[in-house]
Amino acid sequence: MSESIVAIRLTRNLRYKLTYIEIFGKYMEPDPGPQVIELLQSLIQAQQSAISPLSSYLRRLDVTTQGLELDQKLLSHASSRKDVKSRLRFVHGGLDRAVAWYKMQLLDRQMTSDSELRELLFELGEIDAAQLWRTEATMSMLKIPVQVKQKEFAEQPRSTPVQDEGWRPRLVEDVTRPSWSGQRPARWTRQSGSDRNDW
Numbered sequence: 001m002s003e004s005i006v007a008i009r010l011t012r013n014l015r016y017k018l019t020y021i022e023i024f025g026k027y028m029e030p031d032p033g034p035q036v037i038e039l040l041q042s043l044i045q046a047q048q049s050a051i052s053p054l055s056s057y058l059r060r061l062d063v064t065t066q067g068l069e070l071d072q073k074l075l076s077h078a079s080s081r082k083d084v085k086s087r088l089r090f091v092h093g094g095l096d097r098a099v100a101w102y103k104m105q106l107l108d109r110q111m112t113s114d115s116e117l118r119e120l121l122f123e124l125g126e127i128d129a130a131q132l133w134r135t136e137a138t139m140s141m142l143k144i145p146v147q148v149k150q151k152e153f154a155e156q157p158r159s160t161p162v163q164d165e166g167w168r169p170r171l172v173e174d175v176t177r178p179s180w181s182g183q184r185p186a187r188w189t190r191q192s193g194s195d196r197n198d199w
Helices: 005-026 035-059 072-079 084-105 116-141 191-196
Strands: none
Touching: 005 035, 005 072, 005 084, 035 084, 035 116, 072 084, 084 116
């Protein structure tokens, strides 16, 4: 019997996480400076924290997670970035796509019919959203524009990354279950009651 769409998507997601851990490690050489080192270490820690529950869910689907090959195309793209600026832009781009991917999965009935999977996707997405925010903050401190064609940060009026209204990201070290206060965040929203059945 062929693998389910859930198993296929989650396996691909796990492969990307393992590949990015390899990339983050390689980006520590040559020494990119203390702020970037701290960021990369935090990104590795966050990805590792996400791998455990993701692998556990896949095993319950009878999917083998040991010995999963890294994504060679992604590694090739990463290795073509030779300086800190282009490497941080590459990291930022990957995290931005990851956050968008989780949002799409949370709107897909195939991926949200299981409440446990829905909760897992929400928490993994929240982790990557926090990583994205921290990467943007580090790039801002280093005055590295997200896009190559952007004007220099010295000409920009903002000094910190733009955040969605009402959303306060956690630091990547804080990767426990979500903890909200006040109004629900604009970037990540849970559905309650009968609304959940519409996902």
